[in-house]
Amino acid sequence: MTILFRRTRALEAQIDQFLDAVSEGCLVFEKGVDDYLRHDEPSFEERRKAIGVFEGKADALRREVETRLYAESLIPDHRGDVLGLLENLDNVIDQAKQTLGQFEVERPEIPEELAPDYLALARACVQATQHLVDSCRAFFREITAVRSHIHKVYFFEKEADRLADGLKRKIFAMDLELARKIHLRYFCFHVETLSDRAEGVADRLAIYTIKRTI
Template sequence: MALIQSLTKLLIARIDEYLDAISEGMIVFQKGLQNYLDNKTDEFEERIALVDQYESRADKLRREIENQLYSHSLIPEMRGDVLGLLEHLDDIIDVAKETLTQFSIEVPDIPMELTEDFASLGNSSVQAGQELVSASRAFFRELSRVKDHIHKVYFFEKETDRIATTLRMKIFRRDMKLSRKMHLRDVAVNVAKISDEAENVADRLSIYTIKRSI
């Protein structure tokens, strides 16, 4: 009994730390994108390193939670769903890291007129991810509030799609080389990818929530 008590306490703390890592990783991604758009190269490189750290930490925590849940047979009827949720949340921070790394390696040449569009695309995409983290917290602690956050995930995903479409139209209507246009489009699609991942996880979370309610 005492073992389960202390293990439960430890795992609750680990899950919270994991969700914190995802959430903070996305904030750092947003700041990194802004640094890149503002041409603050040093700060941008620092942000990449920080996102990398958050991603590694999230991976480590996820593995620890998985091991503990299975080795001590905790939440037997829900652990598959919980692990699915944690693994898909991990995909979001992976995408954030890959996108910033793409900026670092490919150094896309963004015209001054489009920086604001890129910034708002990043903000909207990260908002969707943040709402998903809040929905996940509610799934663990306050089931009735999951819906409140999930509908916001869907809203920001749509908003991100709308901004991305406008941005791509602007890119392809500008007088630039086709290769540059395609490069910028590719980068914009990757920035919007966070919200797409968030939407996928939100779909799963809706089902998990129905299964969890008795």
């Protein structure tokens, strides 16, 4: 009995570590965008490396959890759902890492007056990811709380949509070259994608939650 539950608890801990990695990776993303907007190059580079570490850790943990779920034939009725959940959550941190990488490669020239809008957009997106991680934790441990977290994910996704829309309007109202406008819009779109990914996972989670009723 002790061995059975020791192994179960070890797997629970791995799932928690995976969720921690996703959550922290997304928080680092927000700090990275902030550093970029403040032109704090060393700190930005540090964040970019840190998010890579979190993403790698999340990948490794996800694979290990998936392997153990199958190898030990655990949660046969929810295994597919849990795997789908973990893989899609992994895509969220992947998106954050990629976006930060694009800032590093393409170096968009963001006008000072747009910096607060980009930061607000990044914050709303990261809020959506944090509530998503909370809803995933609830899915494993406190199923009744999933809904209240999911609705916050939806709220911040809509907020991100609103902010992105306002930002794009501002960009195209400015007296800039069309190529630069498109470049700026492109980064707005990249940051915004993070909340869209979070919303996609929340949609799946809502269905998985209904399925978890016995």
